[in-house]
Amino acid sequence: MTDIPTVLQRIGSDFPAFRPVPSPAKGRTVASAFEELRVSPLKNTVLLDYLGTRGIPSDIASRECVEVHYRMRGKWYFAVGFKNRKGGLEIRNPYFKGAVSPKDITHVSHNTGDRRQSSVLVFEGFMDYLSYLALKKGQAVPDCVVLNSVANLPKAMDILRSYGQVCCFLDNDEAGKKAVEEIGRQCEKVIDKAMHYLPHKDLNEFLQERIKSSLADRTKLGQACG
Numbered sequence: 001m002t003d004i005p006t007v008l009q010r011i012g013s014d015f016p017a018f019r020p021v022p023s024p025a026k027g028r029t030v031a032s033a034f035e036e037l038r039v040s041p042l043k044n045t046v047l048l049d050y051l052g053t054r055g056i057p058s059d060i061a062s063r064e065c066v067e068v069h070y071r072m073r074g075k076w077y078f079a080v081g082f083k084n085r086k087g088g089l090e091i092r093n094p095y096f097k098g099a100v101s102p103k104d105i106t107h108v109s110h111n112t113g114d115r116r117q118s119s120v121l122v123f124e125g126f127m128d129y130l131s132y133l134a135l136k137k138g139q140a141v142p143d144c145v146v147l148n149s150v151a152n153l154p155k156a157m158d159i160l161r162s163y164g165q166v167c168c169f170l171d172n173d174e175a176g177k178k179a180v181e182e183i184g185r186q187c188e189k190v191i192d193k194a195m196h197y198l199p200h201k202d203l204n205e206f207l208q209e210r211i212k213s214s215l216a217d218r219t220k221l222g223q224a225c226g
Contacts, residue, residue, distance in 0.1 A: 088102045120142060120144065124202070166187045
């Protein structure tokens with residue numbers, strides 16, 4: 001796995017357009033700052049290497065994400081993009097975390113049967129969703145909802161209520177706990193999976209630590225929703 005310093009060095013020397021951009025103020029949409037936006041399949045090796053430093057294999061990254069090139073203040077930049085159900089994008093690179101409006105959730109549905117007999121997994125951000133896929137290593141995965149921010153939880157409730165069981169892979173912080181409590185008030189059966197990746201804040205940190213420690217045993221996470 002490529003290390004972060006190596007990726008950053010490559011970014012700085014070979015890809016000058018991939019540079020720090022100030023993160024937007026809380027609650028502000030980034031789309032207004034974009035003068036031009038281009039979306040394509042994710043193939044850029046620098047972006048794939050960046051996700052590799054986060055523990056995400058390139059096959060998962062290229063399947064689940066897109067490549068975004070955007071112009072701000074006359075300069076071009078590029079980043080990893082993750083689409084939501086309304087056509088908006090979450091955008092990430094080592095220096096920048098933002099979004100293209102409209103902000104919304106992402107619903108990944110594999111289920112063709114009765115949702116009342118099925119489970120759905122809930123993640124706060126797409127990096128945790130990708131981490132789950134990496135941990136499962138090609139195994140079958142239930143339907144998933146990526147909130148793309150806990151602030152989007154109300155937008156997800158109708159979908160979550162339609163499933164017989166909701167498994168929460170949210171952050172080990174106060175916001176994550178409150179979100180699980182709210183889901184528990186509105187859904188029939190809720191399982192909080194966050195304890196399985198303590199003391200880490202989220203699933204991606206857990207994955208990175210597993211890789212760094214070269215641990216082969218993946219039983220700590222347990223059987224997630226069957």
